[in-house]
Amino acid sequence: MLEASNLECVRGERRLFAGVSFRLEGGEMLALQGRNGSGKTSLLRMLCGLTPAASGEIRWCGRPIAQIGEEFRSELCFLGHQNAIKEELTPLENLLSTARLAQEPLDEDAALAALELVGLLGREDLACRYLSQGQKRRAALARLVHEKRALWVLDEPYVALDKAATELVAGLVGAHLQRGGLAVLTTHQAVAVPAGSVRELTLGDDVAAQQRL
């Protein structure tokens, strides 16, 4: 389904990685590892099509993502470093407006159920700027509860989360894999995902020349 061949990332004058290739089928998850600055986030942004790769190609269902841009983006759910929630809006409004912008039907009851699951019930009418860092992350992750798109690309999803929330997110990813979805995520924590098979890819200077899974 998702296939990357010989990806190279150049940031400024530095080559972060080269020759990164992998193939991911439905029900599989790719866990990206590597020290800070090894290019994990850059690789994720490449996979989303936000940053063009210096060389190499990314294919979705056999076709290059650059060619099928809109079709690919309708299968993609990206959660970046930043939470992509509006501080002025409440968690409920954030969730509903994200769904509306993604042209996905989400009614208020489903949104409230998602917020209950991530433990924000009772805070759904509070502007997000009054929430703690972890609660903001929970508000951002609430959209995964009803997310049906096939490819999840998550950048450090466990950051700022407590133990219970971390397990909850791992559970959501597991359920997604069980439905036959794909996931790519970066993490520094070893978190067991309850279902699906996990592949690992380590980015770093020593293996930068050739890294193949």
Next chain:
Amino acid sequence: MLSLIRAVIGRDLRLAMRRQADIVAAMFFFIIVVSLFPLGVGPEPEQLRRLAPGVLWVAALLATMLSLPRLFADDHRDGTLEQLALAPEPLALIVLGKVIAHWLVAGLPLVVLAPVLGIQFDLATDALAVLTLSLLIGTPALSGIGAIGAALTLGVRGGGVLLSLLVLPLYIPVLIFGAGAVDATVTGLGAQAHLSLLGALALGGVFFAPWPTAAALRVALE
């Protein structure tokens, strides 16, 4: 397609309502700049009448400039711009929604205030009407053209000054035909030609600007 544009407008208006200080600040800037001129140049009605169109239009340009840097900067900072760029629909449609929302928040209040401020300059009723009409037609062009500049300077240090240098020269045609329409009414020539050209600029600005803006945003996100 329309539902997406509506969703973007709805979101941006809601955000603007939660941050009313920005709207009010730009409106007061407009009021104060315009009101300073009668105090500065003296109370001769003849002179004020001649100055009025230019003063009101220049003040409108500057007031629009005030709100432009934040058009994409907030979305860029909190990561929502990435989400918008990854939406299945073309980014230009989303930009169009944001331009319309920007006009409703930053342009429309100027249109509403203009006739009241025009009275300070002793403008006749027909000149006031044309002034308001010219702003109503012309301010959407300011939002559209400004969006290109805002996208190009996104994430640039000292982007605010650069934005003014980029955008203000592009506003010159709008200024000439906008102020010219009022002048033509005052001198009895009729404003129709000016207003038609202004309308053409606005249509061009609002419907063509989203495409280069979207391209600039994609570059800024790389």
